[in-house]
Amino acid sequence: MSTLALAFDLVARWEVLLAITLAAVFGLFVGAIPGLTATLAVAVLVPITFHLDPIAAVGAMVSCSAMAIFAGDIPAFLLRIPGTPASAAYADEGYKMTLRGEAEKALGASLLFSAVGGLFGTAVLMLAAPSLAEVALKFSSFEYFWLALLGLTSAAFVSAGDPLKGLASLLIGLSASTIGMENPIGTPRFNFGSIELLGGVNFIAALIGLFAVAEILRYALKPSNNPHSVPQTSVGNPFRAWGKMLKTYWRNQIRGNILGVVVGALPGAGADIAAWMAYSISRRFSKQKEKYGTGHVEGIIESTSANNAALGSAWVPALVFGVPGDSITAIVIGVLFVHGMNPGPTLFLINPENIYAVFLIFIVANILLVVLGWGAIAVSKRILIIPRRLLMPVILAFCVTGAFAGNNNTFDIGVMLCFGILGFLMEENGIPVAPCILGLLLGEVLESNFITSMLKADGDLFAFFSRPISAGLGILTLIIWLFPLIRTVQALRVRRQKTA
Amino acid sequence: MRAIKIFWEEAMRVTDRTLGLVFVIAALIMGFMATRLPGGAPGNYGPDVFPILLSIFAILTGIGLIVRNSANQGTLKPLVRRVRLDWVRGAAVIASPIYAIVAMPTFGYSLTIFPVLVLLMAVFRCRLIIILPVAALCTIAIKYAFINVLSVPLPTATFLPF
Amino acid sequence: MGIVKLLSAAAIAAATMTGTAFAEYPEQTITIIVPWSAGGGTDAAARTIGTILERDLGQKVSVINRTGGSGVVGHSAIAAAKPDGYTLGLITSEINMMHWMGLTELTHEAYAPLAMMNEDPAGVHVAATSPWNDLGAMVEDIRANPGKFKGTGTGIGGSWHLALAGLLNELDISADALPWIPSKGAATGLLDIVAGGAHVAPVSLPEAAALAEAGKLKTLAIMSNQRAENFPDVPTVEQAIGVPWSQGVWRGMVVPKGVDEAIVEKLSAAMEKIYKDPEYADFMQKRGFGLRYMGSAEFGEFLGEEDASMGVVLKAIGLAKQ
Structure with a gap:
């Protein structure tokens, strides 16, 4: 208990709280701009954190990344331009809600379930970090291979309208990902002699292109086909609306949280x-499958619960073994070193108040998320009032700048x-772009x-089934893949029996 | 007897058969290029394996699209209403990033983005009295945000001090 | 006559003006190009150097990341920069590998070296459950069972790969005896060692510290001339098996070739001052980076020697393009 009190003293200081708040506002701002990711937001903070005390430094990074991941949903829902890659899965769903005048409901749901997801991730981090990290250590390339295949399967669910075209989109993304020399052997492929393409297709530039530039092009080329501004309905008291959603969708929330924590810890x-x-799990098990893709809040809730929960649990392997769980924690580890909080099991034994202070900051940051996030929604909603003929050029300017800023390279503007x-x-021909992003990813x-x-x-293919976790994941993948096939065969047999 | 479905759409759409054909050809090209890649150092699992696998899947997908198109002939016919495209506006959008690529290194950031904004707003039929102040304000705001808040060094004009 | 006089006067004026310009160097913002992404180790080192340089020279220093192509893009950008002394670069070991592998024509000759600022020697890490308890046992086991064990820790042809392949080459063990499993980075490779996917990872000691502390890894040796200050229990390769071998990754400051001698000297002196600055030493120490300094001339010699030895190793393991 005294450890917790010590930790509380570490956090409840004005410079720590100020750092957290400023970083949060910064994260909101960066996340909401298409092309700027949560990773970039944290990377920009690094030089500043050198001058802060350790707890303030870590706090700034925690709150900044949590805000940025949520803020990515704002342009995704309002303009169908995801601010960060994590929002790309359900951007379409949220945008359809905006077109129905439900922007506030969609963003509100995203905000609430982001915060709850973040708190769940924190709870896991506090209670189960060492044991969860042990599980993560059991994953080698065999397990990751199956995990990636499972991930790709979600493309089928994101594009359930036309699975064949979804597959086509996925293959376009996968093929684009083979460009460059970032392959295991390090051989340059399909770069046509370009030095810039050696590093592969810049993912952020591709993301901005597929969503934002495509949207602007559509607006420009098809003036008769543009959505007129839709009158937006207010949800009134946000807490009442949230209470209702929590009651209806608590299953989705918990399932999303658990999935996020597990995937994030790897x-x-x-x-x-x-x-x-x-998103795909939620669609697969939903009682209202037909509503997905038309602007249904259920899928949004589950995936936003997952991505913020993943953010917390990504710290598990980082804190316990110094192994980054994602690109954000890779940066955080460097900062921890500089402040003498070297990751490793001793972090939990020597001066444990430091690590508890980090946990407390996670909680503070997620509560702050609700407050600041609601403000951000109220402000950003006004974007919808701006006429598109003025808004679209400005968005393009942001896109060009964002694509340039990632690598300080005009080549990426071309990408x-x-x-x-x-x-x-692709979209003109009914091929969804979301699976293409997944393929690139x-x-x-x-x-x-x-x-x-x-x-x-x-070269022994059976090796993919020779390790327990790997075998389990492999069999699961095969069942998911073969299930529709078996159903089709059965249906055919039934039909044949009827005609006979 | 299945009912003949008719639906209207506004799209620059080609038939699934054409789409499938494009897919198959693109996949064949990729597969062929992959076979020309150096075999890779260790074992037989070189840089060519994954692209070749992908191209096989892509060919199958393309064939699937072609077959489906033939099977659906007559039952599922999209009556696509050819939408009138505004090529001037489209060309302006495509030209803007190209101009940025060419101009940014020499003209610097401000002199690149400001004309882009003015051009696009003009072809989108904004009023001139709004265009100039909004474009100037946005250029300054974006530049300030990127340089000072995000500490991204944007290029400056080689011939001007700003 | 008059025109010639005027021209020569102008030439003299121009000469004196540029002369004073050099004397006043630096008079505008200095840029440091980093060939690796923001947030990484090289980036952090460059930003620390930049901060101290800004303070010492009294001129704004901005750090730019030019990433991609395994460092080729950034290294080329440094070489292609205007040689006016206002663009510096932090180059890394990769400069001596990528041209051998046919990725670029660029070599270290395109730069005027200022100083080497850091070096991290490679360590030899194996899983805690591994039967090998010293480097000698490992090397002999690999010699006796060629192809049975696998190494990992970086991409094929990465610094860590070459460090170990070079050692085996030195011991007359064929490169095929230890097949290399490419990995995305040191952390991924180390996890694979722990998960049992591969057997040895020759990455730096700080990178493996947390897992070693958790009792998942043991470190058999360090590829350096002396033991590391933070890891006094780890023997050097020479202490372990009697063969002198040091190899690691380094970072050094350069300017593109063609920069005025006076500016190179001034910057070189500035680098030495930064290296001796307690703030720099403190940062490197905390971040777990190894400290090693070489002045302009010494660093230049080192670049040439290392380039040649990298060529030998890359040819031996068949990665050099002919």
Whole structure:
């Protein structure tokens, strides 16, 4: 108890609270701009944290990343332009709600369940960090290969309207991910002699292109086909609306939280993948499957619960073994070192008040998320009032700047434009763009874990089933894949019997 | 007897058969290029394995699209209403990033983004009295945000002090 | 006549003006290009150097990340920068590998070296459950069972791969005896060692510290001339098996070739001052980075020697393009 009191003293100081709040506002701002990710927000904070005391430094990074992941939903829902990759899975769903005048409801749901998810992730971090980290250590390339395949399966659910075209989109994304030399062997592929393409397609530039630039192109090319501004309904007292949603969708929330925590704790998978998998699971088991894709809050709730829960549990392997759970914790580990809080099991034994202070900050940050987030929703809603003919050029300016800023490279502006045209053509032909993003995200993971597994096993395919967790994941994947096939065969047999 | 479905859509749509064909051709090209890649150092699992697998899947998907199109002939016919496209506006959107790529290194950030904003707002038919102040304000705001808040160094004009 | 006089006067004026310009260097913002992404180790080192340089020279220093292509993009950007002394770069070991592997034409000759600022020697890490308790046992086991054990910790042809392959090459063990499993980074590779997917990871000691502390890994040796201050129990390769071998990753400050001698000297002196600054030492120590300094001339010599030895190792393991 005295440890907790000590930790409380560490956190309840004005410079710590000020750092957390300022970082939170900064995170909201960065996350809401298309093309700027939560990782970038945290990276920018790094030089500033050197001058802060350890707890304030870690607190700033925690609150900044939590805000940025939520804020990515704001442009995703209002303009169908995801602010961060983690929002891409359900951007369409939220945008459809906005078109119905339910922007506030959608964003409110995202905010509440982000905060609850974050708190759940924190609870797991506090109670189960060491044992969860042990599980994460059992994952090698075999397990990650199956996990990536499971992740890809969600493409089928995101594009349930036309699975074949969803598959086509996924394959476009996977193929684009093979460009460059970021493959296990390090051989340059499909770069056509370009040095810039050696590093592969810049994911952020592609994301901005597929969503934002494609949207602007559509607006420009098809003036007769633009949604007129929809009168937005207010949800009134947010707490009453939240109470109702919690009551209806608590199952989704808990399932999303658990999935997020598990996926987040694995180094090599993160909040983005958690959001995708949660969306597809929610759709698969929903009683109202037909409503998905038309602007249904259920899928949003489950995936937003997952991505913020993943954010907390990504700290598990980072704190216990110094192994980053995602790109954000990779940066955090560096900062912890600088402040003498070297990650490792001793972090929990020597001066445990430090680590408890970090946990307390997680709680503070998630409560702060609700307050600041609600303010951000109220402000950003006004974007919808701005006429599109003025808004679209400004968004394009942000996109160009964002694509440039990632690498300080004009080449990525070209990448963004190419994916913008590609995204426009795809959607015109009924090919959804979301699976393409998933393919880009997972292509490298899938390939490297497949190839390294084959190298380790000297080409023995059975090795994918020779380890307990790997075998379990593999069988699960195969069942999910074969299930629709079995159903079709059965249906055919039934039909044949009827005609006979 | 299945009912003949008719639906209207406003899209630049090609038939599934054309789409499938494009897919198959693209996949064949990728597969062919992959076979020309160096075999990779260790074992037989070189850089060519994954792209070849992908191209096989892509060919199957393309064939699937073609077959489905033929099977659906007559039963599922999209009556696509050809939408009138505004090519001038589209060209302006595509030209803007291209201009940015060319101009940014020499003209610097402000002199690149400001004309882009003015051009786009003009082709989108905003009033001139709004365009200039809004474009100027946005350029300054974005530049300030990126340089001072995000500490991203944006290029400056090589011939001007700002 | 008059025109010639005027021209020569102008030339003299220009010469004196540029002369004074050099004397007043630096008079505008200095940029440091980092070939790796923001938030990483090289980036953190560059930002610390930048902060101290800004204070010492009294001129704004901004750090730019030019990532991609396994460092090729950033290293090329440093070489291609205008040689006016206002663009510096923090180059890393990769500069001596990528041209051998045919990724670029660029070599260290494109730069004028200022100083080496850090070096992290490679360690030899194995799982805690591994039967090997010293480096000698490991090496002999690999020699006796070629192809049975696997190494990991970086991509194929990465620094850590070459460090271990070079050692085996030195001991006349064929490169095929220890097949390499490419991994995304040191952390991924170490996890694979713990999970039992591979057997040895030659990455730096600080990277493995947390897992070693947790009792998941043991460190058999450090590829350096002397033991590391933070890890006094780990023997050097020479102490373990009697063969001198040191290899690691390093970072050094450079400017593109063609920068005025006076500016190079001034910057070189500035780097030495930074290296001796307690703030720099304190940062490197806390971050777990190894300290090693070489002045301009010494660093230049080192670059040439290392380039040659990297060529030998890369050819031996068949990664060098002909």
